[in-house]
Amino acid sequence: MRGSVDQVVATYLDHLAVERGISRNTLDSYARDLRRYGEFLSGSGVEHLADVQPAHVTEFGAVLREGDGDHPPLAASSSARALVAVRGLHKFACADGITDHDPARDVHPPAPARRLPKALPVDDVLRLLATPPEDGERSLRDRALLELLYSTGARISEAVGLDVDDVDTTERTVVLDGKGGRQRLVPVGRPALEALDAYLVRARPVLARSGRGTAAVFLNARGGRLSRQSAWHVLKTAAERAGISATVSPHTLRHSFATHLIEGGADVRVVQELLGHASVTTTQVYTLVTVNTLREVYATAHPRALR
Structure with a gap:
C-alpha cells in the first residue's frame, strides 16, 4: 500500500x-x-x-x-x-504494513534540558489560601477551587472537569480524569473539603440558576462549566492579592503539592499515583527540586560549605 x-x-x-x-x-x-x-x-x-x-x-x-x-x-x-x-x-x-521500512528509527530527538518545576514555598501557599476572599458566590467558588488544587495536586483541566458525583465527602476523595482517559482516586484534605462544602451548599445553587443543569462542580457566572482560562485567572488574581511576587502558572499549585509532599518524606511512587504520571521518571524531577533546596541550605548554613 x-x-x-x-x-x-x-x-x-x-x-x-x-x-x-x-x-x-x-x-x-x-x-x-x-x-x-x-x-x-x-x-x-x-x-x-x-x-x-x-x-x-x-x-x-x-x-x-x-x-x-x-x-x-x-x-x-x-x-x-x-x-x-x-x-x-x-x-x-x-x-501497519503501509511501508516496508522505518526511516526514522535511528533518528533520535535531542534530549530536552531538564527544567525544574516552579513551586511556591509552603508559607506562600498558606498565605494565598488564607487571603480573605471578597463577598459573593464566586468568591466561595474561587476559595474551593484553590484549596482543591493544592490539596489534590490536580491539573487545572482536571479540576474544572470535575462533576458533582466525582466528589465523595464521606470518603474524603475525588475522582480525577487525567491524561489519556486515565482516572485516579485522590484523597482531599479537610480544609479543602470544608471550602468545597461551603461552595456547594451556599454558592453553587445560586450560580446554577443561570445555567442549563450542568453536572460540573465549578460553575461560571452563566451557570456553565468554568473554563481552564477562567480558573487560571482565579489563581493569578489570588496570588496578586496575597502579594506573591513569584511567577504563577496553571501548574503552580500542582508543582507545590508534589514538592511539599516529597519534602515531607512521601515516597516518590505514592506521589506518582497522586499526580497521575504514567512513569515514575516524570515524578522524580521533584526529588531534584528538594536536593537543590538542601544544597542551598547547606551552602548558606554550614560553616565549611564554601571552603
Whole structure:
C-alpha cells in the first residue's frame, strides 16, 4: 500500500485519538507538527511515505532547529516534540504494513534540558489560601477551587472537569480524569473539603440558576462549566492579592503539592499515583527540586560549605 503522506498522517492521528486515547491538546500538537513535516516532504518532492529516506528525516530535524523561509527556528523542546511525532508516524506506518521500512528509527530527538518545576514555598501557599476572599458566590467558588488544587495536586483541566458525583465527602476523595482517559482516586484534605462544602451548599445553587443543569462542580457566572482560562485567572488574581511576587502558572499549585509532599518524606511512587504520571521518571524531577533546596541550605548554613 503506497499511501500518500497526508493519508497516512490522517490514519495515524485517528489511531492516536481512538486507540491510544491521547489528549486533545497533544493530538493538536502532533497534527501541527506532522502537517509541517508533510509540507517539508512535499517541498522535497516526496509524495508517498514509503519513499521517505533517513536523510529526509535528518534534514527535517535540521530545518526545525534552524528555521527556513516560512518558519522560524523552534525551541529545543518543540523541535524534540516534532521529531517524536515523526518517529511515531513512521513506526506506525511500518508496523501497519503501509511501508516496508522505518526511516526514522535511528533518528533520535535531542534530549530536552531538564527544567525544574516552579513551586511556591509552603508559607506562600498558606498565605494565598488564607487571603480573605471578597463577598459573593464566586468568591466561595474561587476559595474551593484553590484549596482543591493544592490539596489534590490536580491539573487545572482536571479540576474544572470535575462533576458533582466525582466528589465523595464521606470518603474524603475525588475522582480525577487525567491524561489519556486515565482516572485516579485522590484523597482531599479537610480544609479543602470544608471550602468545597461551603461552595456547594451556599454558592453553587445560586450560580446554577443561570445555567442549563450542568453536572460540573465549578460553575461560571452563566451557570456553565468554568473554563481552564477562567480558573487560571482565579489563581493569578489570588496570588496578586496575597502579594506573591513569584511567577504563577496553571501548574503552580500542582508543582507545590508534589514538592511539599516529597519534602515531607512521601515516597516518590505514592506521589506518582497522586499526580497521575504514567512513569515514575516524570515524578522524580521533584526529588531534584528538594536536593537543590538542601544544597542551598547547606551552602548558606554550614560553616565549611564554601571552603
